[in-house]
Ligand code: NAD
């Protein structure tokens with residue numbers, strides 16, 4: 001099968017392509033990515049030479065381009081993904097996450113092909129007690145979450161209206177290698193390693209349900225190959241953590257691994273003004289996916305966190321090049337293209 005993976009130069013998409021090509025040598029991948037600030041082709045350095053992999057620089061909103069590509073199925077990761085940016089300017093979120101998804105749905109409709117839409121638990125809003133199930137109300141609180149919820153509703157509507165073979169997965173917060181250092185875990189690690197203050201929004205008691213990106217990747221693979229059209233599955237690690245606890249755990253691991261002074265690292269923690277509309281708690285029930293398709297999260301959080309810290313220590317050049325902007329040169333060097341094209 002020739003699979004169009006969108007947003008494959010981002011954090012989850014790049015991990016997914018690496019995983020998919022190793023797990024399914026029978027498939028080939030066309031990675032379409034606009035290379036926004038979050039797209040980094042250096043994430044795919046080790047697999048870009050494979051004959052089963054092709055990169056196309058392009059926008060999922062570009063109808064003609066999508067129509068010109070050959071593929072048998074779509075796995076759709078491309079999105080504007082950072083809540084803080086959506087608060088500053090929601091326009092690119094609406095454009096890519098809603099219009100881009102609709103454009104892909106139209107392309108899937110013309111080809112009569114399967115499309116898996118990668119979504120988020122943030123569409124369910126914040127939950128006081130209990131867990132989000134696939135039947136929880138869709139009540140997003142940030143412009144990012146609202147744009148993802150809108151795209152989920154479009155996918156649902158296309159399935160109902162046209163009987164298309166469409167799937168939605170809604171995953172909780174991911175962590176792991178190649179995550180852009182604006183998100184909590186890589187931000188804490190990269191700040192701590194440079195002795196920079198670590199901003200904690202509000203009281204640090206907000207809860208997120210964390211899952212390793214490779215567990216998410218496996219779940220998407222299983223859903224893509226085995227779920228039936230119209231299915232919606234939650235994906236989560238049954239792993240609720242308060243932000244402040246994660247930050248302390250990360251600093252503890254860093255102190256141990258680097259021999260840095262624990263007190264000095266903990267002194268970097270700085271409570272700052274809360275994020276507007278900051279969701280208090282996300283907690284996801286993945287039991288439908290577990291029961292129907294036999295998936296289980298496999299990476300324990302303490303191990304995943306320690307491995308992630310080790311990865312960021314060993315791959316310091318990767319994130320330093322992201323922070324300095326040098327990573328943007330890679331497209332030109334490797335593919336001879338220019339980013340503004
Ligand atoms: P990311 O920001 O790291 O990567 C997004 C990628 O999409 C980038 O490579 C970017 O260049 C590309 N892109 C953006 N706009 C595009 C456009 N118009 N056309 C083509 N490519 C475009 O995001 P991520 O964390 O890897 O998230 C991937 C998907 O998973 C998103 O749909 C996100 O909503 C979803 N998700 C993320 C998490 C998480 O914790 N990160 C959790 C659940 C779901």
Ligand code: TYD
Pocket residue numbers: 082083084173182183184185187199200201206207208243275
């Ligand atoms: P983030 O990684 O942005 O993911 P999301 O908002 O999609 O859950 O943030 C995770 C949590 O960490 C969230 O509650 C906001 C908080 N946070 C901070 O306290 N400080 C930070 O610098 C960042 C980026 C996030």
